[in-house]
Structures are given as structure tokens and as C-alpha cells.
Amino acid sequence: MSQKTRDGYSWTPETGLKKGQFACKGAVSPSRSVKAPSSFVYDVLILGGGYAGISAARDLTNAGRSVLLIEGRDRIGGRTFTIEEDGFKYEMGGTWVSHCQPHTFREMLRYNLGRDLVTTRQHGYENDYYTFKVPGVSRKLSHEEAGQIAARGWNLFVDVDGAGGRKICPLPHAQLDNIRVDRKEVEKWDAYSCWDRYQEIRHQLTPEESGLLLSLLLHISGGESNLKNSSLWDIIRGHALGGHEFGNFEDVWLLYKLREGQSGMARHIFDDAVSCGLEYSFNTHVDEIKQLPTSTVQVTTRDRRTYVGRKLICTAPLNTLRSLKFDPPLSPLRQEAIEVGHINYMTKIHAIVQGSGLASWNGACYPNLLLYAYGDGVLPSGDAHLVAFGADERHHFVPERDPERIVQAFKNFHPMDVKKLVFHNWNTDPYSQAGPCFWPPGYMTKYQDELQSRHGNIFFASADWAHGWRAFIDGALEQGFLNARDVLNELRAEDQSRQATRALL
Numbered sequence: 228m229s230q231k232t233r234d235g236y237s238w239t240p241e242t243g244l245k246k247g248q249f250a251c252k253g254a255v256s257p258s259r260s261v262k263a264p265s266s267f268v269y270d271v272l273i274l275g276g277g278y279a280g281i282s283a284a285r286d287l288t289n290a291g292r293s294v295l296l297i298e299g300r301d302r303i304g305g306r307t308f309t310i311e312e313d314g315f316k317y318e319m320g321g322t323w324v325s326h327c328q329p330h331t332f333r334e335m336l337r338y339n340l341g342r343d344l345v346t347t348r349q350h351g352y353e354n355d356y357y358t359f360k361v362p363g364v365s366r367k368l369s370h371e372e373a374g375q376i377a378a379r380g381w382n383l384f385v386d387v388d389g390a391g392g393r394k395i396c397p398l399p400h401a402q403l404d405n406i407r408v409d410r411k412e413v414e415k416w417d418a419y420s421c422w423d424r425y426q427e428i429r430h431q432l433t434p435e436e437s438g439l440l441l442s443l444l445l446h447i448s449g450g451e452s453n454l455k456n457s458s459l460w461d462i463i464r465g466h467a468l469g470g471h472e473f474g475n476f477e478d479v480w481l482l483y484k485l486r487e488g489q490s491g492m493a494r495h496i497f498d499d500a501v502s503c504g505l506e507y508s509f510n511t512h513v514d515e516i517k518q519l520p521t522s523t524v525q526v527t528t529r530d531r532r533t534y535v536g537r538k539l540i541c542t543a544p545l546n547t548l549r550s551l552k553f554d555p556p557l558s559p560l561r562q563e564a565i566e567v568g569h570i571n572y573m574t575k576i577h578a579i580v581q582g583s584g585l586a587s588w589n590g591a592c593y594p595n596l597l598l599y600a601y602g603d604g605v606l607p608s609g610d611a612h613l614v615a616f617g618a619d620e621r622h623h624f625v626p627e628r629d630p631e632r633i634v635q636a637f638k639n640f641h642p643m644d645v646k647k648l649v650f651h652n653w654n655t656d657p658y659s660q661a662g663p664c665f666w667p668p669g670y671m672t673k674y675q676d677e678l679q680s681r682h683g684n685i686f687f688a689s690a691d692w693a694h695g696w697r698a699f700i701d702g703a704l705e706q707g708f709l710n711a712r713d714v715l716n717e718l719r720a721e722d723q724s725r726q727a728t729r730a731l732l
């Protein structure tokens with residue numbers, strides 16, 4: 228494969244740290260295909276080539292619209308990309324997919340990927356068990372027993388309504404406004420932090436249940452260690468999206484990967500759009516977005532080029548929006564939402580370890596720089612691949628500066644010989660400035676509607692404020708779909724009204 232991306236790091240004890248130059252199907256070369264003259268007014272400009280951006284670009288170009296996609300990176304996929312190295316596909320960001328994610332599943336079906344899956348959990352290798360290190364407990368147990376301990380803590384945690392979240396969040400794709408629950412009731416629970424809820428139930432938990440629950444909540448939220456900035460609601464919503472059943476957790480959140488990798492699926496969508504006329508400019512940083520008196524939108528890039536469209540779909544992640552200048556300025560409420568931002572500053576690190584034994588192993592280790600680790604396949608070399616996650620440790624840990632501490636964090640779970648590390652730092656990456664979205668308490672109540680709303684002819688599409696699978700690939704696809712639909716309807720209406728006016732003259 229010839230395409231390479233500058234994103235990502237790898238490290239081995241022999242070679243030290245390497246930055247970028249990884250084979251990735253999502254890398255786009257040549258990086259620019261702009262055919263229209265500089266005075267051309269596109270139907271739509273799209274800022275960002277993650278799933279929200281490329282799916283909107285595909286829908287709009289398929290409908291015959293002229294679209295220019297502008298992306299700061301050298302690749303598509305945004306917070307997902309797949310590095311191909313060692314005969315293996317390393318998923319550096321968004322990874323797991325599920326048939327319970329409607330927009331994702333539909334894309335998989337569209338490009339014949341619906342059955343083209345591999346699984347993370349593979350039984351039968353030597354270390355086919357779970358290890359567990361939390362305050363006061365350190366032991367080895369079966370995957371089933373670990374699942375039961377986790378389920379008890381989790382089920383108590385989400386059971387705020389005596390019905391396992393079914394009453395308070397019956398329709399997780401319509402959380403604030405649905406036919407069954409009063410908005411005020413949802414807002415009451417949205418004000419809770421995970422810490423508040425944990426205080427309510429901690430007396431009912433054994434030390435094992437407590438340790439596993441805390442590490443799981445931190446693993447998901449990527450927030451501060453005391454869980455005070457992680458909203459309870461985002462956990463309830465996630466539970467509801469998985470069918471209100473913790474037994475589904477692994478199957479829905481952590482089991483199925485695309486055999487082609489995320490960059491493979493993103494490529495299908497992007498190539499589809501290009502075949503219908505999509506123009507694009509990668510390695511192009513957008514600085515400023517301006518609404519012109521002609522009611523078109525102008526984008527100015529760092530290299531001082533300008534592009535104009537009748538509409539703009541901005542897919543920049545929530546925590547990057549503060550780096551963009553809008554003229555006229557965004558509403559005070561949206562500016563406040565951007566200033567507060569989301570709180571998921573997690574780390575995701577891959578390790579290659581000697582021998583295949585740990586391919587069937589899982590572990591939880593709390594407190595630790597990495598909280599959860601999963602066996603995830605065997606390389607052609609015969610060595611196991613592990614993937615591990617940690618919460619917000621930014622104040623004292625920058626993975627690329629300190630690979631030896633990562634190795635130690637892996638060894639804290641279980642004895643192992645770490646041969647290689649592969650990772651991307653999403654927190655220092657200027658185009659994400661954090662990981663997948665997780666909101667602080669009260670954030671949904673105050674800002675969701677505003678974040679989803681338009682600003683003149685600028686539409687905002689991101690997984691970070693999706694209705695349903697917020698913080699997932701599915702949420703990005705939902706937002707790409709909804710915003711492309713709205714833009715398309717509006718362009719059609721404008722065109723029809725122009726034609727009608729012309730016919731009258």
C-alpha cells in the first residue's frame with residue numbers, strides 16, 4: 228500500500244519512538260482535487276473528512292450537488308484510522324461496530340461489509356482468563372465471573388428508576404424530547420455526575436464490584452479520576468442504546484471490527500462521493516468561516532485561500548471549535564458550550580507482546596495509567612495484540628514522551644514481554660483536542676439543542692452532539708445524514724423558488 232499518514236506513533240525498545248509514515252488506506256494522495264475556478268460558488272462546502280463529513284459529502288454528491296470537502300489532515304476518517312503494519316490492522320481511534328447501530332450498519336450493508344467482520348475476543352489461547360487488580364483485591368478469574376461482577380455494579384448504577392433505565396430513557400435516540408418522559412425528569416438526572424450516583428450506591432457494592440465499576444466508568448468517560456466531571460446521563464444513554472441490558476455490553480461495544488478496518492469503510496464512502504464529482508483539499512487547515520452579504524458562506528484557510536459555498540457543513544469536533552473564527556460570531560450560548568467543551572481525554576494504546584497466550588486475556592487494573600486491556604488477535608509473527616485504555620492523565624502523562632511508563636502500565640496488569648507499542652495521542656492532536664465525546668453533568672440540558680442548531684447558512688454535524696450514538700461512529704453518520712438531508716431540502720426549495728421567479732419574468 229502506497230498511501231501513508233503522518234498521524235500515529237510506534238515504539239520498540241530497539242528503535243525508540245517513530246512518528247507517522249504509517250500505511251493507511253485513508254490517506255489521500257494527491258491531496259488536492261479542486262477543478263472549479265476560484266470564483267466558483269459550490270452548492271456546499273464541508274469542513275472535515277471524518278465520518279460526518281464524508282457521509283454528508285457522499286449524500287450530497289450522489290444527489291448531483293457540487294461539493295468541496297476541506298480537511299486539515301492528510302487522510303479521511305477523522306477520529307478513526309487504521310494503520311496497516313506487521314501484517315495487522317491497528318485501529319487507532321473508533322473501532323468496534325454493531326448491528327445495533329443503525330446508521331453504521333446501513334453503511335456496512337451499502338458497501339457489502341455487513342458480514343465482513345472479525346472479533347476481538349478469541350477464546351482458546353493459553354491465558355484464557357481475566358485478571359483483576361483493584362484496591363484490596365488481586366486475582367485471576369474466568370471471563371464469565373468477571374462479567375457477573377461487572378454486571379451487578381453496573382446494573383445498580385444505572386437503575387435510577389427501578390426499571391434499569393427503561394423508564395427514564397425509553398427512546399435513547401430522543402432523550403430530551405420524547406413521548407414518554409417529561410423533559411424536566413430527564414434534566415434532573417442529567418444534572419448528576421457519575422460520582423454523585425456512585426455515592427448513592429457504593430454501600431451496596433463489594434470491593435470487587437466497586438473497583439470494576441469505577442474503572443469501567445472511567446474507561447468509558449475518559450474523565451478525571453474522581454468522576455466528578457463525567458455525567459451520569461451519558462452512561463444511562465449508553466446502557467439504553469445497548470438495549471437496557473448489560474449482557475449486551477461486550478457484543479455491542481467491544482466485539483466486532485471491520486475486517487477491512489475503519490479506513491476501509493471510510494474509503495468506500497469517500498470513493499463513492501469522488502465518483503460523483505466530489506472535489507477536495509486535504510492538508511488544508513480552516514481558520515475562518517464568514518457569512519457573506521450574498522447569504523453565501525466563505526471559508527478562509529491557513530494558506531489564505533478562500534472558498535465560497537451556498538451552505539457550509541462544519542464537522543469540526545466540539546473541542547476544536549474554539550480554534551475557528553466565525554463571522555458573525557456564534558450565539559453566546561454556543562460559545563459557552565464550546566468553552567466548556569467535553570471531558571473525554573482518554574488514551575488508547577496497542578501493545579504487541581511475546582507469544583500468542585494473552586490473545587484470550589482481559590484485565591482490569593485500577594488505579595493505573597491504563598485501566599482495561601483486551602486480547603485482540605494474533606499477528607503473523609505469532610505474538611498477541613493487546614489494546615488498552617486509560618482515563619484523563621494529561622497532567623502527568625504524555626504517551627509519546629514516556630513509552631517506558633506505558634510498558635510498565637501494561638505489566639501492572641499481568642506479566643508480559645512488550646515488544647512494540649502503537650498509538651495516537653488524540654488529546655494533543657489539534658484536529659480532535661480530545662477523544663470520543665463525553666459530556667459533563669448538565670451539559671445536555673443546557674447545550675444539546677443549541678449545538679445541533681444551525682447558524683445562518685452554516686450547519687453543524689458531529690458525533691459529539693448526535694441524537695443517539697453520541698461519541699460513536701454511528702452518531703457521526705447520523706449527523707452527516709441529517710445535515711445533508713436538511714441542506715439538500717433547502718437547496719431544492721431555493722432552486723425551485725428561483726426557477727418560479729424566472730418563469731414569472
Ligand SMILES: Cc1cc2nc3c(=O)[nH]c(=O)nc-3n(C[C@H](O)[C@H](O)[C@H](O)COP(=O)(O)OP(=O)(O)OC[C@H]3O[C@@H](n4cnc5c(N)ncnc54)[C@H](O)[C@@H]3O)c2cc1C
Pocket residue numbers: 274275276277278279280297298299300303304305306307319320321322323324480511512513514542543544547551574575653658659661662663664688689690691697698699700701702703
Ligand atoms: C480512541 C477512540 C476510540 C473510539 N472507539 C470507538 C468505537 O470503538 N466505536 C465507535 O463507534 N466509536 C468510537 N470512537 C468515536 C468515533 O471514532 C467518533 O465519535 C467519530 O469517528 C467522530 O466522527 P466525526 O466525523 O463527528 O468527527 P471527526 O472524525 O473528528 O472528524 C472531524 C474532522 O474535521 C477535521 N477538522 C477539524 N478542525 C479542522 C480545521 N480547522 N480545518 C480543517 N479540518 C478540520 C478533523 O481533522 C477531522 O478529520 C472512538 C474515538 C476515539 C478517539
